[in-house]
Amino acid sequence: MPDALPTPDDFSFDPTHRSGYAALVGPPNVGKSTLMNALVGRKLSIVTAKPSTTRHRVLGILSGEGDAETPPHQIVFLDTPGIVKPKYRLHEAMMHAVDFAVNDADVLLFMVDAAHEGTPDTAIERIGGRPAILLLNKIDLMPQEQALPLVAKYNDLRAFDAVIPISAKTAFNLDTVLAQILERLPLGPPYYPKDQLSEHPERFFVAEIIREKVFELYRDEIPYSAQVNIVTYEERPGQKDFIDAEIVVERDSQKGILIGKGGSGLKKLGQFARRDIEGFVGSEVYLQLHVKARADWRNREGFLRSYGYDV
Ligand SMILES: Nc1nc2c(ncn2[C@@H]2O[C@H](COP(=O)(O)OP(=O)(O)OP(=O)(O)O)[C@@H](O)[C@H]2O)c(=O)[nH]1
Numbered sequence: 593m594p595d596a597l598p599t600p601d602d603f604s605f606d607p608t609h610r611s612g613y614a615a616l617v618g619p620p621n622v623g624k625s626t627l628m629n630a631l632v633g634r635k636l637s638i639v640t641a642k643p644s645t646t647r648h649r650v651l652g653i654l655s656g657e658g659d660a661e662t663p664p665h666q667i668v669f670l671d672t673p674g675i676v677k678p679k680y681r682l683h684e685a686m687m688h689a690v691d692f693a694v695n696d697a698d699v700l701l702f703m704v705d706a707a708h709e710g711t712p713d714t715a716i717e718r719i720g721g722r723p724a725i726l727l728l729n730k731i732d733l734m735p736q737e738q739a740l741p742l743v744a745k746y747n748d749l750r751a752f753d754a755v756i757p758i759s760a761k762t763a764f765n766l767d768t769v770l771a772q773i774l775e776r777l778p779l780g781p782p783y784y785p786k787d788q789l790s791e792h793p794e795r796f797f798v799a800e801i802i803r804e805k806v807f808e809l810y811r812d813e814i815p816y817s818a819q820v821n822i823v824t825y826e827e828r829p830g831q832k833d834f835i836d837a838e839i840v841v842e843r844d845s846q847k848g849i850l851i852g853k854g855g856s857g858l859k860k861l862g863q864f865a866r867r868d869i870e871g872f873v874g875s876e877v878y879l880q881l882h883v884k885a886r887a888d889w890r891n892r893e894g895f896l897r898s899y900g901y902d903v
């Protein structure tokens with residue numbers, strides 16, 4: 593006799609438990625990744641002051657046991673790249689990531705920058721009958737008397753189930769965001785163990801941290817021409833983990849700028865990246881960086897695929 597098969601009871605869950613996907617969608621640089629990190633309570637998705645930082649669908653999981661006001665829940669957030677008109681195959685792949693997230697979503701969270709209002713037509717087109725919440729972010733930058741009419745204006749569109757002014761940065765109104773999501777999330781069991789925060793492998797986060805530093809330390813086209821691949825990630829018992837990462841750029845001239853005089857640029861990049869990687873993985877690491885030029889990789893399907901993009 594094999595071991596007893598699990599009884600249905602082993603799969604039973606609290607019938608008041610709510611679970612589902614909440615996709616964060618909107619223009620570049622409005623604060624989507626900042627919000628997901630704030631809600632999940634861990635920096636899972638990189639954030640920079642430059643637009644088009646996020647390139648993938650980044651998953652962040654928020655689980656709660658519930659209390660008098662809140663049901664037990666698991667919200668799986670899908671952070672997405674800012675919506676752009678594709679200029680490169682890379683952009684097309686990024687927009688696929690947005691579409692996949694939107695398709696999977698039980699609740700859509702559209703975000704705009706409150707100070708740069710635009711008609712969220714691209715948002716409204718994508719709702720498709722599902723619950724949709726509009727978040728007016730960066731409200732901390734705006735006097736209150738300007739914020740209230742803005743909320744009224746978006747409510748008048750009657751396209752969204754709720755319009756919430758928030759600040760992802762100062763955590764203003766995030767409790768309202770959670771309450772509004774939970775109200776619209778289907779009943780169901782958790783999809784992931786309740787202590788899990790994401791599902792990407794460690795090497796994904798490490799590559800993203802290095803890319804964040806490229807965005808912070810370099811200007812113009814360099815951040816946009818750069819791709820980070822983890823070549824080796826070796827856990828070494830009793831020693832620091834060994835990470836070998838390659839940074840791919842598009843031209844030899846960019847390679848030169850990235851490396852800097854006598855390697856000073858790459859050294860600084862490595863120091864900043866290593867500090868954050870160690871904070872993320874919780875132990876010391878040995879980080880080795882090198883740079884390669886791959887002409888026009890942003891338009892080349894083979895490269896994009898091997899770098900993990902959905903083309
Ligand atoms: N003042 C203020 N700044 C914010 C707020 N939320 C985000 N930011 C800043 O806005 C910039 C962009 O934030 P991100 O979270 O990277 O924006 P995003 O929408 O994920 O951007 P993409 O990934 O490029 O689409 C960063 O400099 C953030 O610090 C906010 O509520 N208030």
Ligand SMILES: [Mg+2]
Pocket residue numbers: 624625626637638639645646671672673674
């Ligand atoms: Mg982002």
